[in-house]
Amino acid sequence: MTITLSETMTLNLLLLTLACFGIGAAGALLTAPWPRVSRLVGHACALVGAIGTLALGAAGLAGGTLGVIIPALLPVGGFSLGIDRLSAFFILVIAVAAIPSALYAIAYTRDYEGRHSLAGMGCGFNAFLAGMVLVVLARNALTFLLMWEVMSLASYFLVMTEAEHGETQHAGWVYFVMTHAGFACLFVGFLLMARATGTMDLGEWRAASVTVSEPMRYAVFALLALGFGTKAGVIPLHIWLPKAHPAAPSHVSAMMSGVMIKLGIYGLVRIGFDWLGVGPSWWGGAILVVGAISAVLGVLYALVEQDLKCLLAYSSVENIGIILLGVGGGMLFQSYHLDALASLALVAGLYHTVNHATFKPLLFMGAGAVVHATGTRNMEELGGLIKRMPQTAAYFLIGSVAIAALPPFNGFISEWLLFQSLLLSFQISATGTNLLFAAVVAALALTSGLAAACFVKAFGITFLALPRSEYAKRAREVPWMMRGAMGMSAVACLVLGVAPVGLLRLLNATAADLTGAHTDAHFNWDVIVADGAFAMASPLWIAVALTSLLALVLVALRIIGANARRRAYETWGCGRALQTSRFEYTSTAFANPFKRVFGLLYRPVKELDIRFHPESPFFVETITYRNEARSIFDEALYGPMSRLVQWASHRARIVQSGSVHLYLLYILVALVVLLALAG
Amino acid sequence: MLTQILIEAIQLLLVGLGAPLLVGLVRRVKARLQGRRGAGVLQPYADLRKLLVKEAVVSETTSWIFRFTPYLLVATMLLSSLLVPLLTTLTPLGFIGNIIVLMYLFLLGTFFLALAGLDAGSAFGGMGSSREMAVAALAEPTVMIAIFAIALRVGNTGLDEIVRRGADDSLLLLNPGHLLAFVAFFIVALAETGRLPVDNPATHLELTMIHEAMILEYSGRHLALIEWAAGMKLLIFLALLSNLFFPWGVAMAVTPAALTVAFVALVVKVGTLAVGIAAIETAVAKLRLFRLPALLSGSFALALLAVISFLFVK
Numbered sequence: 001m002t003i004t005l006s007e008t009m010t011l012n013l014l015l016l017t018l019a020c021f022g023i024g025a026a027g028a029l030l031t032a033p034w035p036r037v038s039r040l041v042g043h044a045c046a047l048v049g050a051i052g053t054l055a056l057g058a059a060g061l062a063g064g065t066l067g068v069i070i071p072a073l074l075p076v077g078g079f080s081l082g083i084d085r086l087s088a089f090f091i092l093v094i095a096v097a098a099i100p101s102a103l104y105a106i107a108y109t110r111d112y113e114g115r116h117s118l119a120g121m122g123c124g125f126n127a128f129l130a131g132m133v134l135v136v137l138a139r140n141a142l143t144f145l146l147m148w149e150v151m152s153l154a155s156y157f158l159v160m161t162e163a164e165h166g167e168t169q170h171a172g173w174v175y176f177v178m179t180h181a182g183f184a185c186l187f188v189g190f191l192l193m194a195r196a197t198g199t200m201d202l203g204e205w206r207a208a209s210v211t212v213s214e215p216m217r218y219a220v221f222a223l224l225a226l227g228f229g230t231k232a233g234v235i236p237l238h239i240w241l242p243k244a245h246p247a248a249p250s251h252v253s254a255m256m257s258g259v260m261i262k263l264g265i266y267g268l269v270r271i272g273f274d275w276l277g278v279g280p281s282w283w284g285g286a287i288l289v290v291g292a293i294s295a296v297l298g299v300l301y302a303l304v305e306q307d308l309k310c311l312l313a314y315s316s317v318e319n320i321g322i323i324l325l326g327v328g329g330g331m332l333f334q335s336y337h338l339d340a341l342a343s344l345a346l347v348a349g350l351y352h353t354v355n356h357a358t359f360k361p362l363l364f365m366g367a368g369a370v371v372h373a374t375g376t377r378n379m380e381e382l383g384g385l386i387k388r389m390p391q392t393a394a395y396f397l398i399g400s401v402a403i404a405a406l407p408p409f410n411g412f413i414s415e416w417l418l419f420q421s422l423l424l425s426f427q428i429s430a431t432g433t434n435l436l437f438a439a440v441v442a443a444l445a446l447t448s449g450l451a452a453a454c455f456v457k458a459f460g461i462t463f464l465a466l467p468r469s470e471y472a473k474r475a476r477e478v479p480w481m482m483r484g485a486m487g488m489s490a491v492a493c494l495v496l497g498v499a500p501v502g503l504l505r506l507l508n509a510t511a512a513d514l515t516g517a518h519t520d521a522h523f524n525w526d527v528i529v530a531d532g533a534f535a536m537a538s539p540l541w542i543a544v545a546l547t548s549l550l551a552l553v554l555v556a557l558r559i560i561g562a563n564a565r566r567r568a569y570e571t572w573g574c575g576r577a578l579q580t581s582r583f584e585y586t587s588t589a590f591a592n593p594f595k596r597v598f599g600l601l602y603r604p605v606k607e608l609d610i611r612f613h614p615e616s617p618f619f620v621e622t623i624t625y626r627n628e629a630r631s632i633f634d635e636a637l638y639g640p641m642s643r644l645v646q647w648a649s650h651r652a653r654i655v656q657s658g659s660v661h662l663y664l665l666y667i668l669v670a671l672v673v674l675l676a677l678a679g
Numbered sequence: 680m681l682t683q684i685l686i687e688a689i690q691l692l693l694v695g696l697g698a699p700l701l702v703g704l705v706r707r708v709k710a711r712l713q714g715r716r717g718a719g720v721l722q723p724y725a726d727l728r729k730l731l732v733k734e735a736v737v738s739e740t741t742s743w744i745f746r747f748t749p750y751l752l753v754a755t756m757l758l759s760s761l762l763v764p765l766l767t768t769l770t771p772l773g774f775i776g777n778i779i780v781l782m783y784l785f786l787l788g789t790f791f792l793a794l795a796g797l798d799a800g801s802a803f804g805g806m807g808s809s810r811e812m813a814v815a816a817l818a819e820p821t822v823m824i825a826i827f828a829i830a831l832r833v834g835n836t837g838l839d840e841i842v843r844r845g846a847d848d849s850l851l852l853l854n855p856g857h858l859l860a861f862v863a864f865f866i867v868a869l870a871e872t873g874r875l876p877v878d879n880p881a882t883h884l885e886l887t888m889i890h891e892a893m894i895l896e897y898s899g900r901h902l903a904l905i906e907w908a909a910g911m912k913l914l915i916f917l918a919l920l921s922n923l924f925f926p927w928g929v930a931m932a933v934t935p936a937a938l939t940v941a942f943v944a945l946v947v948k949v950g951t952l953a954v955g956i957a958a959i960e961t962a963v964a965k966l967r968l969f970r971l972p973a974l975l976s977g978s979f980a981l982a983l984l985a986v987i988s989f990l991f992v993k
Binding site for chain 2 (some may be wrong): 005093119140317383384387393397401404405406407412417419421423426427429434435438441442444446447449450452453456457459460461464465466533534535536537540541545546549550552553554556561562563564565566567568569570571572573579581583584585589590591592593594596599
């Protein structure tokens with residue numbers, strides 16, 4: 001692109017965006033006595049800020065530069081910001097999700113009036129958005145860590161909005177512990193790297209990393225990967241995610257799931273392709289394996305969920321896994337010096353990142369609309385909503401088709417590219433690696449099949465057939481602003497699915513910045529050609545052909561004189577007199593085949609309790625059936641770990657006797673030891 | 680330009696008109712093998728005609744998804760028939776998608792069919808949807824690994840290119856990996872098209888059906904479209920199996936003579952496979968639903984072995 005943007009313009013856009021978030025945060029607090037005003041000010045400013053973020057991202061991708069260093073604000077290197085294509089792309093990802101989410105929040109938060117502090121929510125939401133933008137722009141280790149913490153704390157407070165529920169408190173606590181365990185890893189990793197390279201400036205790390213000793217680079221990689229992996233929610237570090245996402249208000253879940261966890265991906269891309277230079281092949285291999293496990297297990301856990309938002313949260317674990325397949329595959333290709341192929345895998349991963357930032361907020365907003373209309377997230381109590389909330393249903397359906405990676409929506413493009421890049425792994429001549437890739441292809445295929453099943457369930461059980469409860473029966477369509485926000489995301493899903501060319505070209509350049517080579521792919525307006533003529537697909541023509549064939553079938557039926565009449569009648573019920581929702585398939589029933597096939601993983605608990613009438617065993621009074629899946633991670637990993645920590649802290653409590661004399665003795669002993677060491 | 684339109688039109692007609700014939704053929708051969716006389720091979724056409732003139736009865740419980748699905752299903756199958764090389768490797772619309780696109784188009788149809796199964800709110804529909812999605816999800820890894828094996832062999836995932844390179848080098852057909860991939864893909868085709876031993880297309884016994892349970896609520900023109908689409912899917916899968924793995928006779932140039940040869944070759948190959956399916960359906964019983972993972976993981980293992988054999992022999 002030939003447009004050159006002056007640095008001042010990018011800087012002004014940044015200042016404008018941050019000013020919006022700042023005014024929103026301060027305004028929400030200042031108008032706290034008037035909840036309605038506070039709510040509107042907070043979220044309207046967030047919306048304007050999000051639009052500013054979009055402009056900032058576009059400016060960055062168009063070649064705008066940025067260099068802000070304020071030494072006075074922070075020690076060691078100051079407060080330092082900069083922008084490159086990767087940063088700009090992630091800013092764009094933030095904006096794509098933030099604009100509809102903020103718009104949605106304006107109407108959605110009305111429910112919270114009078115029940116919760118809207119000032120806190122408005123302030124937290126703005127701080128959350130600003131924190132995420134600044135994390136991506138940070139060019140100094142300390143700036144990065146500080147903004148990372150702003151983002152984490154703001155989201156923590158947002159998760160705790162409904163703190164009166166015990167469930168929310170538990171979710172908040174787990175989130176707090178996990179995010180800070182991750183932060184500790186990041187902190188140590190950053191400090192080690194800064195010491196090894198002698199600079200806190202992130203921009204200089206790539207060049208300096210060649211001089212860092214191998215064990216030190218391995219240690220830094222492991223620590224940073226753990227830290228970023230926790231934020232991304234990869235298995236087994238995911239346990240906070242299915243708790244925190246459902247507990248938060250829906251527009252916050254949309255942002256956390258659509259964007260915040262992506263910043264973990266941002267970090268992993270930075271360490272894999274930028275800060276640490278080209279690593280050994282086991283780095284990419286490890287990320288590939290973790291990605292495959294996250295993808296398959298994430299969707300398997302999503303499949304058995306009955307809580308709609310919890311299902312979406314587990315599906316985020318799955319999608320993070322899919323993105324990591326692109327990132328890990330790229331790293332592995334790069335360690336074999338197949339730079340063009342590395343770019344292709346990275347493009348696929350990054351494209352899936354932006355896709356997930358469009359359809360996951362859409363789905364969370366849809367789930368929020370369902371909660372808004374019915375007051376429940378339990379799918380077993382829903383059903384029949386497609387007739388009561390037709391627009392929400394249509395948007396949720398678009399989100400479901402997109403996330404199931406079906407054409408002509410956007411999820412399909414990234415998954416197709418990912419499959420092509422993984423299949424091209426035969427260019428590596430190392431049989432072990434080839435087999436790893438074959439296993440990963442199988443894992444991705446299984447994931448996409450299971451994701452389709454999962455979203456047939458999510459949409460079908462929630463929106464189709466008859467309502468299963470009074471709440472669902474009384475549901476009404478949500479306000480226009482919420483529908484508008486969902487509509488925006490739905491349109492984005494279609495546009496990114498039908499016309500991916502512009503973004504693909506930009507991503508090609510972004511990936512080339514990191515790997516040093518462009519992909520061997522041609523991204524034309526009507527057809528994508530990967531690696532010579534290895535693979536071709538035309539998303540635009542798929543959509544056009546499907547629509548015209550649909551029309552053709554309709555016309556043809558007319559011409560051959562098919563009977564066009566339709567009669568409405570009740571569902572055939574084996575001769576039963578009436579049809580009620582009691583005969584419908586439930587979410588549990590839908591997931592049952594999967595529970596049996598993957599029983600080893602779920603280890604389902606099955607309880608069947610039948611109470612007979614006291615007079616005669618031929619009359620059944622109640623039947624209670626429970627069939628729950630357990631999480632092996634809670635049982636086998638985190639359970640023992642938390643018991644160990646508890647045991648250790650009980651032991652350590654001995655030193656804290658409460659006697660001042662003993663404490664004085666400790667001080668004396670410590671002094672003596674220190675003096676001896678110093679001497 | 681005219682040739683191109685002609686080729687695509689021929690493909691469309693071949694799949695659209697051939698599908699009921701194929702279904703009739705399989706049923707007829709099955710009947711003969713079982714010692715019954717059976718209906719004539721043209722019976723499915725009569726069935727479709729009858730369904731088309733009947734009024735459609737639609738459950739009051741359903742939404743627009745139920746009514747939209749049959750049309751979408753037929754549209755995806757017709758689009759697939761434009762992408763697959765049937766008579767010649769010069770499918771002008773081949774650029775729209777490769778073999779992976781084709782599989783995702785099938786999945787799109789399955790997705791909506793499963794939704795339609797849930798829409799009427801009967802227990803059977805839900806049961807069918809749940810089982811259909813389970814089978815589809817478990818079959819997916821095999822499909823991709825089989826595609827991987829093919830891509831390894833010819834270095835391409837474009838359908839035309841796979842057939843062309845296979846035809847150039849017929850010695851490839853003697854490769855053990857090739858045969859393994861064929862068997863794996865064949866089992867997947869049985870699962871995807873709802874044939875024995877995965878699903879019994881001839882049954883309406885509630886507890887065993889998968890596909891039939893999903894479409895239980897359909898009638899009239901909707902049912903006709905779904906039956907037609909199911910027939911087209913079977914035909915496309917059999918044509919894929921014949922042309923990808925045994926590309927004999929496929930026309931490399933568009934001449935009337937070559938196209939005639941290709942047509943005869945296609946009829947013979949697909950006919951052989953159809954007789955094979957009829958024989959299998961006569962010989963084996965339907966597997967219990969929870970035995971299916973064993974069958975599908977078996978076919979997955981075969982596909983993986985195909986990949987491994989290519990990696991080691993290359």
